Amino acid sequence: MSLIGGILLAALCLGTASAASLGAVHTEGGMVEGKNVRMGFLRSVDVFKGIPFAAVPGRFEKPQPHPGWEGVLKAKKYKERCLQVTLLQTGTHGSEDCLYLNIFVPQGRQVSTDLPVMVYIYGGAFLLGASNDLSFMGNSVYDGREMADRGKVIVVTISYRVGTLGFLSTGDASLPGNYGLWDQHAAIAWVHRNIKAFGGNPDNITLFGQSAGSASVNYQMLSPYNKGLFRRAISQCGVAFSPWAMQRDPKALxxxxxxxxGCPTDEQMVTCLKMTDPVTLTTAGKVALSDMGNGPVLHMLEFAPVVDGDLIPDHPSKLFHHAAEIDYLAGTNSMDGHLFAGMDIPSINEKRKPTDPEEVRNLLAGLTLEKGEAAANLSYSIYSWDWGPNPDQEMIKKTVVDIETDYLFFVPTQIALHSHAKNSKGAKTYSYVFNMPTRIVFYPSWMEADHADDVQYVFGKPFQTPLAYFPRHRDVSGHMIAYWTNFARTGNPNEGESEVPTQWPAFTETGNPSLMINNKINSDSVKRNLRARYVSYWSTIYAGLPTI
Structure with a gap:
């Protein structure tokens, strides 16, 4: 054969070669057919959108099994989000018919089998969110193709009820609450029962989530109902101990x-609520943006899980024995609290507008309201101890961010990590802080990673939409996908199919190393006893003060 002929034959083979594909898949409800998306030479991802994992839920009722369908379900379009208020709280969108999930299966030359499975739970303050949320340059932020393809794992994104319909509770049997958590549990159980048909290993499932989804992951770890359903868990910026993650007075709400x-508040209340129009109920749960500035935004986030004596049988601090055999990786963003701090004290983002130290004192008074004035004064002294007589504005503004990051995210996560390590029976624990500088250009120059900055990297957006990013962003995205998917595969972020830039030591009860995650990870990226002064303060001294 001539050289030219050989080149032509090779080109023909390259042009016609394709990765394997599942085709139609048999599930407990019936056959489903997705779409095969090419990712590269002999690489593709089978994408299934909108597979029902439960029936249309009854109002304030636990999810029930789906009745199934005839023929082949064309799973090629995302379904509507669960009924919820819009981001700006001006209306509602979504549907009560919303309990669906999406599956992303990587394929090579042969149909994949026995793959690790990663189930993602979205955030949104238990008020908002969707499994296909926020289209970014034509793709959902939670599109799992890049993560599935690069990490050789199956990615599943699930839906759950939020807001009034997902988390309203009377704190007793008449309206126990946690309907959104029950939806998550139903989705996890469905994946465990059905994922083998998609090429997944039902005995190697990892939950991961961000913000309210991160706290949800922690709650699912602690529930006895999930025993044996998943093996590992990843919390990104939120745990059950976070002050926004538990409703302590559900009946008042x-x-x-x-x-x-327009319902009575007596014994007829629950009956009336169940008969009320769902849009009206949802609208009634919106955040009153007009109240912003009258105290920390934290107090405006009213919907959250409750201790119901069932799915969550006790306070989270007493439930970590249920997670004794679940590997756990958890962390926060270095300036996670900035999103909240910028709403509580807007001047921190304005270069020409000073932030008065009295504003910092008032913020702490609002956050520590339940402990009284003495707690506010003590907290202020803890955070201003290194200011000196004339602190510069950058120091004051960064302190505001540190306060909200510590109180809302970092310290609760460290407490959860210690609780997991203490109760572990062979399960591994890992801690991290993501500190890649934010890409939001109008933020102060000193800004690092804000709340939710990590999500785009975990889902591989710098690879999916390369023109919107620089090489350094692809570096950190590659690192995170490698660590996350290695952990899902083996329970150790250092071991798996992907190379990592440095070894990440396990977090133990007596030692607490954390990996600083950015685009320049090396052996110096492992830090110990991060913010120990503040962890000790909030978890021990402040926690020990009497509630008034």
């Missing part, structure tokens, strides 16, 4: 909602 929709 439910009475307030009842009054808004």
């Amino acid at each position: 439910t009475k307030k909602i009842a009054e808004k929709v």
